[in-house]
Amino acid sequence: MARIGFVGTGIMGMPMAMNLLKAGHQVKVWNRTLSKVEGLKQAGAHVCSELEQVGKDIEFLICMLSDGKTCDEILFKQHGAISQLKPGCTVIVMSSIPVEVAKIQSEKCQERGFRYLDAPVSGGEKGAQNASLAIMVGGDTETFVQAEHILSAIGRPVLIGEAGCGMLAKLVNQMIVASTIATISEGLLLASKAGADPVKLKQALTGGFADSPILQQHGERMLTRNFTPGGTAHNQHKDIDTAVRYAKSLALNLPVAEQVCLLFKNMIAAGDSELDHSGLIRELERINDL
DSSP states (O other), X not given: OOEEEEEOXXXXXXXXXXXXXXXXXXEEEEOSSGGGGHHHHHTTOEEOSSGGGGGTTOSEEEEOOSSHHHHHHHHHSTTOTTTTOOTTOEEEEOSOOOHHHHHHXXXXXXXXXXXXXXXXXXXXXXXXXXXXXXXXXXXXXXXXXXXXXXXXXXXXXXXXXXXXXXXXXXXXXXXXXXXXXXXXXHHHHHHHHTTXXXXXXXXXXXXXXTXXXXXXXXXXXXXXXXXXXXXXXXXXXXXXXXXXXXXXXXXXXXXXXXXXXXXXXXXXXXXXXXXXGGGHHHHHHHHTTO
16 A cells, blocks of 8 residues: 555546555545545545645655646645655656656656656546556656556556656657547548448458557547547647657657647637547548538
8 A cells, every 4th residue: 555645636637546546545636626536535535625735644646737837836836746745755747748847857856855757648538447548657667666556556557768758658659649530530531521431431440450449439439429528639739749849859850740730739729629639520621611
């Protein structure tokens, strides 16, 4: 049993924290909106009304927030989440943030006597609920080994390399996810426009090389027009834009990622930012006046 503080109980954070409780860990939670932690409270979590309380008398602090700027503010501001952490505690940032930000956060934690892992996840709300998330971890081996049992209650952790490498792996993940969503959208539109049944098309592709969880889950969302967010278009754009910008800092041009990034940017401009990222098919419909 470990003593864990958990910050950020949104679409992903709520079931992740719930799985830590189910695994028998002691969990303290904080969220700006207290109503979002009511279910965790009923499941046995200790709810903190003040942010600084979440870091008191714990061994691991998990941060699952929207972006790097928010993580920095919540972690390092006066009376922030780490303000009452004891030296030797491990900070685990599972949000999707820029590689450079993860490296700086690691340095800040080391200066304060804390361990640090960047450990973003993939698998969406369903993966969070099923504790089957892919967890991409950056940090030193010793810290990873100490935290592995915690992360294993959430999903499947793999140490990629030093601090920042977890975020780098997440950027690659998001490039693949975003471009696959775009291609599936185009494929379903092409089939429908040419007179084929897109539902039967998805059925026919199942089990072949084009099959994937994205085809099955997000293709189904496109067919049923269910765009209630598991992962929002806003967050998808944030991540792929971060990937494109990071590539440019390395003098790399990624034309496919750049084009998909533009599609998501236009989707957001059209007012669909809070839809599931599978809602990108709506943007392709707009382009084609469908």
